[in-house]
Amino acid sequence: MALFQLGRAEHHLGKFEEASQRLEEAKKISERSDNAYVKLNPGLFLRLGLLKLSTQRKEDEDLAQECLEKVIKDSNDRCGVARRALGVLIGRRLLIGIKRGRPRGGEVFHRAVSLLKRGLAENEGAKADVPAQLTYAGLIEENSPKLALEAYQSAIRALEGEKTPVDAEIWNNVASLNARLGDVSAAKTMMHEKIDAEYSAECSTISYNRGRIAEMAGALKEAESTFRAIKKDAPHYLEAITRLAVITMQDETKLKEAEELLREAMGSPASKSVAAAFLSKLYAKQKDFKEAQTVLEINRNECDYLALAFSSFMHRFLDSLDQERKSRFLLNHIGAPLVSILKRSKHNSFAANGVGVYFAESKMMSEARDAFTAAGTGVFTAKTARVNLAHTQVHLGHRAISESARVTGRPSHKVVSNSRALFEQAEKLYQDAFELSRLSKSKADFDAHCELLLYTAWAQFEATQYRKSADTLTKLVHLVPSNAVVWFNLGQALLESASTRALRGKTMLEEMKMAKVEFTASRQALRRSIALDRHHTDALTRSQFETKHATALDKYVHQQDRTHEVNLRNATNEAEDREERRRHSLALLEARQKKHEEEARKEMDKQRQKEEELRKAFQDSEAKKQRFKEEHDRTLAEEARFEDEDEEYSGEQGSSRKGRSKRKKKEELLIEDEKPAKKAKKQKKGTIAKKKDADDSGSEYSDAAADSGKEGENGVELSRGDESEGEGDRKPSEQKRFALTVDDDDSDGDL
Template sequence: MGRSIEIPLPNQDEVIIIDTDDLGTDAAENDTILKILTNEKAPLHLYLEFAKEFHRLGNADYVEKALEMGAERGATEGIKDMDYMKILHTLALHFIKMATSITKPDQGSSRSSFVTKATELLNRVENIDPRNVWTAIVRGNLYLANAKVSDSLKAFAHALNDEPKNLAALVGLGAAQLRSQDFKSALKTYQKILTLSPEMKPDPRLAIGICYHRLQMIDESHTAFSRAVELDPENPDALALIARVEWNQSRVDCDAESLEQAIEKVKIAFQFGRKNANVLNLISEGFFFKGFYDKAEITAKAAISNADSNIVKAEAYGIMAKSLHLQVGINLMESKGKFSEALEMYSKAAALNPSSVTYQFGLGQMYIYQGEHQKSVDCFEKVLAKDPENLETLKKAASICSDHPKLADKSLAFFGRLQTLIKKLSDHQESKDDVGLFPEPVMQAELAKLYESSNPAIALKGYLHALSILEADSSDLTAVEILNNIGALYHRDAQTQSDYNAALSYYERALLAAEASKDSNSGKYDLRITIKYNMARLHEAVGQLSQAKSEYQSILEEHPSYFDCYLRLASMTTNFEESRAFIRKGLFVDRKSSLLMLGTSFFEDLSSKLNLRDSRKTFEEVLQKADKHDHYALCNIGNIYLVIARFDPKQKELHVKKALEFFDKAVRVDSKNIFGATGVGICLAELGHFESARDVFTQVLEGAVNMPSVSINLAHVLVELGQTKLAIMHYERVLKKTAEKTYVLQCLARVYYIVAKTEKDPVSMLKSLNCIQRAIRNDPGKSALWYDLALVKQQYAQIMNDQSTDKRTVAGLKIALEGLQLSHRIFSFLSEKKSAQGYDVKQAEERADYSKAVQRISEKKIHETSVFEEQRSERLQAIKSEQLRVEKLKKEADIAAKEKLQREREDIERARREIMQKVKEDNKKERELQEFAEEEEAKKPSKRKKLEDSDESEADGNGLPDDENKKKKKRRDKKKEENGGEKSGKKRRNRDEEDAAMRVGKPSTKSKAIVDSDEDE
């Protein structure tokens, strides 16, 4: 119901009353009203009021126009009040809604335009009041529209921090949480909204039910939707959602009654919302399950037209994709178109709802049909990123990758995850014996196929395991394939006759199983021919050529188009003409391959130079009539011109340049063509551009490490550039890896020969000789090697002759002479041959004569060296004798010097002892004189008197009577007499010891003088 809006007139007490029911589709009337607001300078909030009414009436254009006029007037008049900010907020939200309603890729510019306008309006509001809550809310919605979910969560959280009960902020937060798949948080947010506003429209119970459903709480989800329907029985969204829950549950439970109830709810929902996209999707899905694919598509298109949500649109596109997908193959004439449409629908669904694993899985299947296996694997990996234990997706991914060598590593990884998941589901304990095993026979066969190159033992174990499962289930179609594959593995890796016997046994079992079917259209019957061909290859491998030939011809009688049989028959015969006859029979089956093989046959047939011309013409026919970019033909023509250049030295440069053109074209066609790039390098080397050739071969070698021919060519060029050490390194590296040792040894001998000749180094020539001898042991019948052997021995003798006299020995020269004599015999023998291969007979004859000349020189050098060595020996002997004489004299002088020194030391020691003895005697005399003097002094009376007086005084001092003192004195005198001799002796000994100590530690003046004078002497 409408209402009246009053527009006050300025400076008047009058108002203009507008009945909103009169607002309609009349653009002129609507424009007039909006002009009145501007002309009469009406309050800004009236622009908002009219915008609300236009919105109620569904007139989006005038909603936008009213808000834009209000915003323009506010900016012009410099108004910064709350009403102006509300207008800016509302207009920004309007633009955000317009942007989110655009989902078509071709309308991306319009969407960007709306987003830009909304952003500009928000910037204007922030300049007025950056802390306004509604600014944060609108900013959060803008982030959400741009899929910046984390930023939108922050914006809404900021708004709720200021106003925790702001419903708009809560609704935005809930939407952002749903978008980020944080369903628990979203559930709490919508429950809070319901608490704050139970009557809110749209009903928050629907969002609550969706959260419960995503959390796998199906009963709670059903309750929430039921409550919404109870409060509003005509709500089509609520009816559609509860119908969806019951629909899904009835399919899980296979409950027809529940399904009928769900269908009834869909019908009711359709009555109240014929344009409701959710309802239309349910109806479309119903048509899909009933097989009414056309009706399903029509209804889904209607849902897309009415949907305002990417998720809902994605669901509609998904239903259309499934309908089209199932129709692929029903009508062969329309399959291609249906397939393209299905691929397009899945792509749109996946783009609108990237988190859906269903659409990614469907899109992956479409890419399989289209042959874009890498894209299909990418889709399946997206599914597994969200659902790592999706068994069906793992099987698909593993199966696809198993058919492509480049995806083999991924396939093994998928199989590993599959095995882990199956063991987890079956509670099976892992074991080392389980490597390469799988419980399903088909997947087991695919897994075994992956291991065929990397680990044949595991592949064989896998095929045998698959065979045991199939035999237990009596599923013989795939068993035929597996039996054939087991036989092929035994055949391919056969080392003994028992391996060939095992292969033949499995081939025979496979053939019996295949021939048991009478239906020539069955897969088993088709395998029969392949098995027969494999058996023929086996007989060829074990040398049963007649039987193999018979089997190949038998296959051709039944299947004249079996091209490989022609090739095998051609390769079995040693006669080029017969071989080419078989190849020509294959021309009507596979002309290009036959021509390529025919050209190769002519190229390898050296019986006539004309064959080179025929070979070139055959390859040219391939380029002209079959494939002008065939790299094999291009490279072979290049090789032919190189061969012609060697036969025609006068026009060599012309032919090499022609070869370079073809090799260069082959590389341009395929930049990874190693053979073409190698040809380019060879041509550059032949033209003398060795540095450029080296660069080419170096680059090729980086991508072809295991190709010996590239290393050999690089070594050839390095030799020409004088980088012999590097060349030797490359030759020796190839020698360890290649079976063609004879040629490499020849090359190695050549580079050592060059070093020896350049540096006059006999050691390098001996290394060259060693290489030639090893090559002869590998191929003793090759005359060219014997020529090289003779040449090296001859040159070794020449180098030894050229050595300076002091660097050569008679023994070395004699060895060289022996080699020279052998060289002469070899050259003589080779010069007598009528047909020579790999050497010039005339040169051999000349070399034989030259050997005689070198021999004479060698004999002369031996004589000179003998004389020199004798003279040198005599000189050395004389020098040695002189050295011995000098050494003897020196030794005698040393001995004499030592004896003299010893004598001097002995004299000094004797003198020292004499001096010491004399000092001792002097000290003794001095001591005796001192003792005598003391005795004489003791005999003097004055001293005795004095002593007696002192004794008396001492006695008096004791305080004893005189008689007692006298007696005591007598006893003391008597005792002194008894001990007098002993004390005297001790005293003397003590003095002797003191004297000795004095002599050792501190000699007397007299002694020192004597010693000093002795030293002076």
């Protein structure tokens, strides 16, 4: 126990050698001790394992692994530090073997990856474990470059945060991964900024990656000069010699030099597999297939890469074999090797794609679809696997339609709908592969680019998307204008599109006109294919094309075009008649509408006139009321003025303004009562005047006296007589004023 604590203290003080010795002694004692605490304490073995791992000496690795394995076992696999440390220990050994040419994979390889992956996931959010991240990235960079790049970037951030310089090899690996993932510009920038600017010396690996990045960017002369410089300075670096041979073999005049370089590169286990594969391609390019097969067959057991290359090479000759030999050939030379590769490395996407090809050639389309789906997850097999998966979907759709037609005489609607969905999925896969491909100046890339366009048009045609298929083929004829197959396919797509429009557009003149244009374009494309086939027979794919087929189809299109022309003429006449009837109806409707509008306008005018009259009458009434009010106000003002003047002369009799007002009201009431009597009197006078002589003055006097007596009875005249007698001494002006007042009262009463 004391040795263990002493070792811990020395470990904290940085005395790693002394701490390692103390802990190793404590381990030996604990193995012989009966003390359960000392014997089962995982701290002793964890510290000792970490110390032995940090020495990076080969003789200490076994002890370090033993201690870390014990910690993981005793902690029920819950110690993340021990898990990461053990992963780093095993991973370093594997990386050394990989540099020496050993293949990736196997149980130990996958255990190291699993330990590091789980340990890093548990350590997320804590202080970064840089050795674990770098080791994990180095192990998975071949099959998972994106995850490896993320691990490298995380380690770089941790080192920069600790102000620790980043090794040039790390920057080199990051640049290499960027280039492999297609970001060549970022790789070149990193090589220039992080390596050229900070490191004066340059190792062969960095120079090799610099040449590979230049090669990927299309700068072949720069890449060739870089590889030749490496060959001169480091002749043992055979990977650079292999790439130099690959660049050299693109020149038809330097094939012999390329062969010698590849033979030289095959001298090292690390570069033998790649060099042998390219040597086989070189012989195949020279049409020496026997020698190409010999190279691959001799070396196919060296590694999985050569086994895959051999299976791919043998697949090229399947079409030349009869069915019986083809089945044996598939099983022995393609199926069996690929299955053995997958048993050794189940994550090998190249092998999964090859197995999918084997299933497809064996007519096992469902199994092929599963294999291609698995292969599509790989970074470097994504495009090829998508293309093969799209082929499989198209074949599955065709097989479903054929089986349904064989059973029922014609395919059912459900089968046709499901097959169309498969064709649409194939179109999407072809388009994805097209996006992943890059159009470069090399003939191989250009042919692959055009072939993907042709496959896309094929899937669109099978999905009855004839117009889209014709548009895709139109793009393709601009890339390969001298290819008869493309022109023939374009003519057929335009024919189907035109026929569909002609059937659908019987009541749609624009559709029929478009169909006429497509019929004409279809004939032009077919005639172009016939003309080209007489001088140019290089087909883009293995599609069979014969001039007689194009000629027969051209005649059929001509017949359809003439029939459609008659239909179009009839449809045009019908459309013109319909248009004439429509215009006539519109004219009648417009006249009726104008009539309604005129009637509505007249009605509105009448309504406005009435409103104007009412408004004018209202304004006149208001003006009359205003005049009456003004006259009334004026009368009241005059009365008030007369009353004021009367008050000046009423002081002698003791009368007041208030008294005169009461008297005036009483007189008004009496006058109102007197009006009916006066009216009766007038009527009576009129009657008497008719009966008597107008010159009888005595009777008139008597009547006047009688009337006077009657008025006296009412008391009106008596009151005035009394008042006149009492005011006999007034001045003439005053009497006149009083008379005016009475006249005003009478006029008010009449009003």
